[in-house]
Amino acid sequence: MSRLTRRDFLRSSGVGVGLGLGAGFGLSGCAGTMTGDIAPKSGRRVVVIGGGWGGSTAARYIRIADPTIEVVLLEPNREFVSCPFSNLVLSGQRSIESLTLSYGGLRARGVKIIHELATAIEPDTKRVRIGEGYLAYDRLVVSPGVDFQxxxxxxxxxxxxxxxxxxxxxxxxxxxxxxxxxxxxxxxxxxxxxxxxxxxxxxxxxxxxxxxxxxxxxxxxxxxxxxxxxxxxxxxxxxxxxxxxxxxxxxxxxxxxxxxxxxxxxxxxxxxxxxxxxxxxxxxxQRAGAIAVQADLVGADKRWCEVDHVTYESVKQKNIHVIGDATIGLPVPKSGNVANNMGKAAALSIVSLLNGQAVPLMPPGNTCYSWVSDREAIAVVNAYKIENGKVVQIEQKLTPAQSVSVAQRAEGWRQSIWADMLS
Amino acid sequence: MKGGTAIMTTTRFAAALAAAVFLLAAAPGAARAAGPLDDPGFAKVITCAACHGANGNSGSDMMPIISGLDPAYFKRQIENYAAGKRPSPEMEPYAKEVQFLGADQIAAYFAAQKRVPTPIRVSAEAAARGKTIAAQCVVCHGPDGKGEAARLIPGLAGQPPGYLAQQMALFKGDTRDPGDPLLAAKKALMKIIPDGQFADLAAYYSSLR
Missing domain, CATH: 3.50.50.60 (FAD/NAD(P)-binding domain)
Known part of the structure; x- marks a missing residue:
């Protein structure tokens, strides 16, 4: 991986003094390798690994629920590309550009974004390693998506x-x-x-x-x-x-x-x-993204991460919340909408925990559209409740048939949920 | 609030004070400003936001704005969705999730949110054409399209045009709340409006502020 320089960090995060970088690193702007504590923590901080459907949502909702909590998002890609709707690129119905979104909305909410790969997690010292440097956290969100076997x-x-x-x-x-x-x-x-x-x-x-x-x-x-x-x-x-x-x-x-x-x-x-x-x-x-395997967040299958159904805290590591496709054990599909909902529930759980408040029950939901032609779509919808600390499905419903009307609602869902993640 | 519950007993006051002290102690030096989580409704509606937008203010063409909605109207829709009377493969499951989380509290939450009109823009020509068709709609939805909460008539002003046009088609085909006597007059009216005029009518009501 590329080495993170001070200049890169200042540029990518869009802040210096706000992260406590000013005095420690000076302002000479030399491009040496960053080692040690990349940004000393002054207040309460949540680090989010992965800026996909789950991680982006989690970062955004922590800032919405309590802007006094610092949020640092680690995501190697400079832009967000939506997996949902990307099959339409294969049929020429859509361009990849139309599915490519900026992280600017998150930045505007005060999320500090570092376009680097998290290379390791140190749960005992509550640090995330980025190459030779590290970031300290109070709580960590791991939203690593999948990697291939x-x-x-x-x-x-x-x-x-x-x-x-x-x-x-x-x-x-x-x-x-x-x-x-x-x-x-x-x-x-x-x-x-x-x-x-x-x-x-x-x-x-x-x-x-x-x-x-x-x-x-x-x-x-x-x-x-x-x-x-x-x-x-x-x-x-x-x-x-x-x-x-x-x-x-x-x-x-x-x-x-x-x-x-x-x-x-x-x-x-x-x-x-x-x-x-x-x-x-x-x-x-597939299995959970590499960082989850490396940090031993996966279960005996060495593939997926088991989590608490209310807070999404890992059953294996305290203060680490795993969301999205990397999780297993909930009766939910590995979908973008579920990752989005897990991101919100994890975010509000973390804010509640950091503020010493009771964690509310926030069951997920899933709306999933599939395009079956250039103009018609179908959908499946799942609603859930939480009983005795476990997510339980209330109902699954399918559209009765494929239709243009479902496709129109798919477009509406796309617009709304993208805003719910990134605006 | 029901009568009597506003009076705080000494014991309750002591418990509340203890809770407040605990909260302050839990976050030393970081007294949290008032935030959305202070309203217990906020955590109950996060799933809704994926389609209906922040606080119910949908920004998309097909998803209705549900902020500022009369709570009785909101609850009636949830009941009808959950019972399959207002058929919707999307909303039937979610309505049951709303009932699990507490329909009263969620209705009150959305009712209290400030409504922001749709950002979807319509052509002035379409809106002007729609206005000429709207004469009969005014009887129930009012001259400004704000509806009448007491009669469970929703406001249409500022709703996304795609959603409005789709609902008109559902009413005309009697596939929304089939057989509901409250909607009989509305459906009779929609039946005489040609399909081709729905977009104009929707544009008009969507453009109202």
Whole structure:
């Protein structure tokens, strides 16, 4: 990773004196490597690792609920790119720019943002390491998203830069769209779905709709082969089945776990079969983001983090709250909306705890839209309550059918929830 | 507040004082300013914000603004959503979550929030056309589109145009609260308005302040 310089830090955080940097570091602006305490803590401070759907929301709501608490957000990316709606980039319905948002709104709320990777957590001394320096915290929010288990597919680790996942919206999304567009008519697009649990359960099936929709109109001799490690469509099953009736170019194969990839022969191998591809989108098995594994926040499975259902405090480490896709044990999907709600609940729990107040019960909720064509969408909605300290689902409801009206509401949700994270 | 509860007994006063001292002791040197968490309703509505915006002030075209809503009207909608009378795959589950958290408190919270009109802009021409159609709506929703809380008639002024137009279509098709006698006259009226005029009518009411 790059080394954090004083100049970088001052520039990226947009503050100097406010973080207690003025006197300690002088103002000479020399670009030496930052070591030791990057920003000595004067008041109460929460450090947030990860500026995705969960972390951004947590940082924002701590500042809303109690602006006397300092919030430092560690996020390597300089801009936010929305995973929800990014499948529409693959069908040419949206540009990646239209899904790219600034962190300026959080800065305006006083969140201090450092565009660096957290490299380690030291729970005993309550410090987060950034390269050779560190930041002290009173409470820590870990919202690391997912990382990929490359080793689960033979040949994938070596090919990880050329075999695309496009499962984190950004450069790979654009690259995959370009590969699909340049595929010859008659070419085969292969998409592989990992076994649950993975980020965004309906995401692969929405992606299948979008690619099939694009190919149907632009490359009518092409087809989509889906190799799903699961025995059936994982989410919104009936609605996706109905949507796929419009796409005879989809060849869906259940219980086909990909075990190997060979880029020289352009084929993937399942437990039973070999499948040739022209364009491959291999979504690898996943686990919590690396920092959660490194800090031993994951459970016996070495994949996911168990948390308290009310405060999202890790069951393994005190004063560390884990939110978003990295968590396990709640009856919720790994979705952006759930991460957003966990961010809020963790934020208000932390503010309550730091102020010596009782933590309110804040059950999550989930609204999840999937686009099945260029103009129609479907949705699943989950509501929850908290009973005896555990999150329990009240109800799950699906839209009765795909419609333009649902798609319009999806757009409304997108606008509102982006503002709820970043404005 | 119900009568009698405002009188604080000596014991209660002592308990309150002890609680206050504890709070101060818990955060030495950082006496917290009054914040949103002081209102217990705030933590109950955070899930709503993902669609309905901060404090119910939706900024998007399809999600209604629910700040400043009459509490009785709010509660009626929650009951109708939860019972499936106002069919909505999104709101039916969330209405049940609202009931779990306390519909009275949440209704009171949103009622107390200052309503901010939609940031969605409509064309002046569409609004002007809509005004000419609105003559019959005024009877219930009022000349300024503010509604009449006592009759459970909501204000339309400043609501996002996309939401208003969608509700008109739902009323016309009798798919919102089907069979509800309170809405019979409204639906009869919507039936004679051509679909093509909904956007103009929505633009007009959305533009009102």
């Amino acid at each position: 490359w080793e689960q597919v033979e040949g994938l680790a070596a090919a990880r830069d050329t075999v695309l996942h496009a499962w984190k919206a950004g450069p790979q999304t654009v690259q995959l769209a370009a590969q699909i567009q340049s595929m010859p008519d008659g070419g085969v697009f292969v998409l592989t779905v990992p076994r649950v649990a993975y980020r965004c359960p309906p995401g692969p099936y929405e992606r299948i709709c979008q690619v099939a929709w694009y190919l149907k109109g632009n490359k009518p001799k092409s087809k989509v082969i889906v190799l799903d490690a699961n025995p059936n469509i994982v989410s919104k099953t009936g609605l996706f089945r109905a949507a796929w009736r419009a796409y005879p170019n989809i060849d869906y194969r259940a219980s086909q776990k990909v075990v190997a990839v060979d880029t020289s022969t352009r084929e993937v191998r399942t437990e039973f079969d070999r499948v040739k591809y022209d364009v491959l989108n291999l979504i690898p098995p």
